[in-house]
Amino acid sequence: MAFAVHFAASMLACWLTAQVLAASTWPWRAPRVAIVCWQAVGLALGLSAMGLPMAWGLAPYDRPTGGALLALATDLTHGTLPVGVGPVHLGLVGVGFGIGVVLLATTVRSVHATVRAQRRHRNLLTLVARQDPTVPGALVLDHPSAAAYCLPGVRPRVVVSAGTLDLLDRAELAAVLTHERAHAQERHDLVLLPFTALCRALPWFRWVRDAHERVALLVEMRADDKARELHAEASLAGALRRFAACDDRITPVGALGVGDRDLDVRVQRLMLADRPPRVIAATALAVAATLVALPVSLFLN
């Protein structure tokens, strides 16, 4: 039973860490560290969610979960179960495996759907997008709406619409392109992938969607940081403001979308030249490592 309690404690720790991460503002100054922390929370939560019912079901063995699982497997092959292991216990172990299978299957499905959608998008781009001397290395879609995005993959594509070319000046455009290339280089799509998969697996949990949105914003901030290494902050902020201004024109009064708030936050942080919070970052990484180590050690011991 003690091991099940440990897994439950690990889940609680994950939940608390997520609350702190969501409520603090330091992640905006150290987006990369914060992304690692969110990934650790996700991983630890998934492992604990599998481990909790397993450990509960394996309580009669009174051994760490990994060893108990092996013992159960041996007993099952011999057809002799120890006293105290009943159908309920086996059911609980099954639930644990079920959670693992669901998580894995959702991720695989998510990857599959993504690869298909991206291939389709890429094929269409080849047929209708054009190259433009003003944006070397990027593709242009002839459409008056403003959009700038990155199609990730092994051969990533940075795409801007004709509307964006009209909207931004030269320096702003250059900053936006660097931002998009950063997404491609650091494979931010893979960073977001597990959270997208989790949203699919548990669509009715608000906090899962929240976590996804947080990580999505952090990824944007990370790309903003890469862009500000090469370009003036004013250019990037200018580009963001222009996109935001476009948005304001259209958003119904009183209905500020999430997008708007995120844009504001991103512009504001570009205006502050804060140093990265080293102590907090180191502490956060230590917490993240502990979070992952706890369920892993419970399985392995």
Add this chain to the structure above:
Amino acid sequence: MTRLGDLERAVMDVLWDSVPTTSDGVTVREVADALDGRELAYTTVMTVLDRLAGKGMVQREREGRAWRYRAAASREAHIAQLMLDALDLGGSRDAALVRFARSVTGTEADVLRAALGAQAGLTDRVDGPRAGRARRADEATDR
């Protein structure tokens, strides 16, 4: 861009730019003639058209002994589709596009969807699930 992609694009450009929408399509020979400068073999053009038909980009009808080809949807409709994906209005995050910022007016979104809708049956033919996604996107915008 791969050579094949390049060829496909050249062929689509012919279908989009040189074939009036009212016409009932062109033959392989006519496409090959329009691509005169490239000195392509008849069979190459046929292969490319075949591939494009497989992808749902062109439609063909038999006329006598030859096939007549035309674009399944306009270039504008495809661009509209890409923009919907890009602006996350397609109702699906599958493409996992990382966009700089969302910037589109409600009217613009309607126009984009209308561009798709105007292509009668396009959504069903080119991408079945898309129609359902567009509906979900509407709900998302309404909230």
